[in-house]
Amino acid sequence: MNVFYEESGSFKVGTIVSRADASLQVDTQHGKRAKIKSSNVFLEFSSTLADFLPAAEKMADEIDLDFLWECSPEEEFDHDVLAADYWGHVPSALESAAIILRVFGAPMYFYKKGKGRYKKAPEEALKAALAGIERKKREQEQIDGWVAELKAGTLPEAIRSQLMTLLWKPDKNTLEFKAFDQAARELNQPPLKLAQSVGGISSVPDYLMAGFLMEYFPKGSGFGKYAPPQLPEELPLSEVAAFSIDDANTTEIDDALSVVDLPDGNKRVGIHIAAPTLGVPVDSDIEKLVWGRLSTVYFPGGKITMLPDDVVQAFTLQEGQDCPALSLYVDVTPDFEPVAYESRIERVRIAANLRHAELEQQFNEDTLLNDPGVDYPFKRELTWLWHFANALEKRRGKYDPTRPVQMDYNFDVVDGKVLITLRKRGAPMDKLVSELMILANSEWGRMLAEADIPAMYRAQSMGKVRMTTRPEPHIGLGVAQYAWATSPLRRATDFVNQRQLTAMIRGEKPQFEQGNAMLFALLRDFDTTYSAYLGFQDKLEHFWCLRWFTQEGVSNVTATFIKEDLVRIDGLPMRVRIPGLPELARGDRIQLSVIRIDELMAEIEFRFVGVVGHVEAASEEEEG
Structure with missing residues (x-):
């Protein structure tokens, strides 16, 4: 004899090997021996084990949920009562399993009240839930459309208008964020790089300014209306x-x-x-x-x-x-x-x-x-x-x-x-x-x-x-x-x-x-x-230092060693860390070659070439 049972929120079938007062030993359809509680068994059947669950799932998919909801009683009911009403006769094990699967898989239509017991959802609640599902479907279609455009290198207008917010202060519940985030993950790119690749960042200073204004001048940098100043009178x-x-x-x-x-x-x-x-x-x-x-x-x-x-x-x-x-x-x-x-x-x-x-x-x-x-x-x-x-x-x-x-x-x-x-x-x-x-x-x-x-x-x-x-x-x-x-x-x-x-x-x-x-x-x-x-001033100065290298065609510079892997580029207000430096003394001047510059990510990579001299290091004063 075979059993149809629930385990950890999913339905399974198995062949009974032995019975105890409160449990069964079964061989599952995958050939494994398992111990299950008798209370988790919904029904027994004698048809072929391997065919039962696929056939029940196919039959469940063919059941019209709206019609099934209309057939169900207003009060709480057992699944076998609903199965008898729906099929119009004493249901077979396969028909009962199909009803169980269909009711269990439709929590918006039927509220679970206990093992095998349900209550139909109120009509207004069902309509609201279905409307929510339809809305989510439309939203996902919109997200998928935007993702496709982004992956094709096009910036949708709806995302363009929200882009700086998405990059600096994103609301993760918006469709625009979900689409942009999904596209970035599927392309395996940082969001900032994706924004650049689809033409959303006109310039790095504009991007940095947008984030700064958003944080510290959310109403804009204008002054609005104000009463004019009153010039003092009768001053000597x-x-x-x-x-x-x-x-x-x-x-x-x-x-x-x-x-x-x-x-x-x-x-x-x-x-x-x-x-x-x-x-x-x-x-x-x-x-x-x-x-x-x-x-x-x-x-x-x-x-x-x-x-x-x-x-x-x-x-x-x-x-x-x-x-x-x-x-x-x-x-x-x-x-x-x-x-x-x-x-x-x-x-x-x-x-x-x-x-x-x-x-x-x-x-x-x-x-x-x-x-x-x-x-x-x-x-x-x-x-x-x-x-x-x-x-x-x-x-x-x-x-x-x-x-x-x-x-x-x-x-x-x-x-x-x-x-x-x-x-x-x-x-x-x-x-x-x-x-x-x-x-x-x-x-x-x-x-x-x-x-x-x-x-x-x-x-x-x-x-x-x-x-x-x-x-x-x-x-x-x-x-x-x-x-x-x-x-x-x-x-x-x-x-x-x-x-x-x-x-x-x-x-x-x-x-x-x-x-x-x-x-x-x-x-x-x-x-x-x-x-x-x-800090904002430092960010923009760092960017313009990076731009200076490209603008002036500079590929080799000298720098002064400060400590550990930190150096100061000569002639620029710029400190960088260079991993793998040899042992140096504070004030040593070294030659570096430029390997890579990424203005958007504010990154510059140097390679150590050699020591070219030494200067007495100036002290760093906090204020002057």
């Missing part, structure tokens, strides 16, 4: 003529300088900072933009400003204008010793916006050491300020003329072509500006601390730089405290600190008092966001 006009020093592309001119002679032989240095906070009320639309953006985003070929253009233009230190400013005046002795400080809120006449490219030709290390006698605007002031800057650097304990020169890099992108230029860090005009900004930031930080007004400080200890609302030493800069306050058009930290400084100067209640929760929240958000903005 300073008697100085100030000048700024910036590169040609700078529109957010935050700082300017002035120098005047005092009757006692001292000089008074003015550090003048643009003052947008004087025209941006607390809780105004523009302030909310500052809290939302937190910083200007810089990247090769462009920027996304923290403030709208009309606000920048209203407060930037523009040549020929009397501009609202927060000024720090420093009285300096002939020995370059600062002896007095005074902060003022005023208007400052900006006599000139000096630009790096023109100024550096006349004001550089060579002309300072061997003056050719050529005059240029503010020559006397610039020369004196350079000596003052050297003195300030010495006061900080950071002056070291033997220190290896470090380089800064500028990226200019025009019509898809990149120009990477180098400038020595510590060049006269750079040192001049940076030292005076360090002086202003550290002194204003000191003043705020003495007034018990919280601010946003940068602190460094144990090699780590962090943000804090209380003054702490910045070891890397050699100052007792360092409050960012000199770039309020570009950074929310400086905007906050300018608000606090203005209140201090005017003797008013500051916007943020000690323990203010919003100040801590802004500090946290700024720290995270600023790091992300810098």
Whole structure:
């Protein structure tokens, strides 16, 4: 005798070898001996074992499910009752097995209530389930169609419109994602490579920008509607003529300088900072933009400003204008010793916006050491300020003329072509500006601390730089405290600190008092966001470095060994890891050949050629 039984959710047949009270020993149709529970047996039959299950499955497939559902009773029923009603007679073992298979395999039509017992699904539930099946069928047909197009090298329009979302922030439940993911798997390609192969990525910078905007500017990089700034009135006009020093592309001119002679032989240095906070009320639309953006985003070929253009233009230190400013005046002795400080809120006449490219030709290390006698605007002031800057650097304990020169890099992108230029860090005009900004930031930080007004400080200890609302030493800069306050058009930290400084100067209640929760929240958000903005800038600079190799046809370069497998490519702001390097000393210069460049995946592969020299490795400073 043979049995038809269920095991682990599937139906099987076997020949009885022996019986016990609650179990059977059977030989399966595949010739294996098995022990099964008697409760799992649905029926016994005597027909041929090998033919029974295929015949039952064929008969089950021919049963019309809709008709079977209509034939079934409203109350719970046993399978044999339904089989008798459906066939119209006492069913054979084969007919009973066919009904069992058909009912068991249609859970949308019949709900299982126990062994061999079922209840028909309510009509509305059945209709909804069937509609769902039909929808899934149509969706799969759509997916299959899109997959076929992608595999053929065509990008369906529906996927094109969602492509950046699919690559950066995919919703895995969408049909577009399922199709794109399926095509990538079937082609054995990373999704990014598939997107490129079907023409979905116009350029790598555009792809990187799309992901960045999606994460940090989901509503777009525009500013929307906002109430215009309120220009401050009745500010006293300073008697100085100030000048700024910036590169040609700078529109957010935050700082300017002035120098005047005092009757006692001292000089008074003015550090003048643009003052947008004087025209941006607390809780105004523009302030909310500052809290939302937190910083200007810089990247090769462009920027996304923290403030709208009309606000920048209203407060930037523009040549020929009397501009609202927060000024720090420093009285300096002939020995370059600062002896007095005074902060003022005023208007400052900006006599000139000096630009790096023109100024550096006349004001550089060579002309300072061997003056050719050529005059240029503010020559006397610039020369004196350079000596003052050297003195300030010495006061900080950071002056070291033997220190290896470090380089800064500028990226200019025009019509898809990149120009990477180098400038020595510590060049006269750079040192001049940076030292005076360090002086202003550290002194204003000191003043705020003495007034018990919280601010946003940068602190460094144990090699780590962090943000804090209380003054702490910045070891890397050699100052007792360092409050960012000199770039309020570009950074929310400086905007906050300018608000606090203005209140201090005017003797008013500051916007943020000690323990203010919003100040801590802004500090946290700024720290995270600023790091992300810098990370985006690094990504794009890395891409343009890769493009430079191809653009310039460079196949061999030199690099400086740092440690382990890490090297710095000479002449580029680029560090790469090169596995398998021989034993090298820090500062060894090595020759490398370019093996492979993949701009989309941000990859470059080099092969070590040999050692070509050695240089003293420059120290890596966190900030300067």
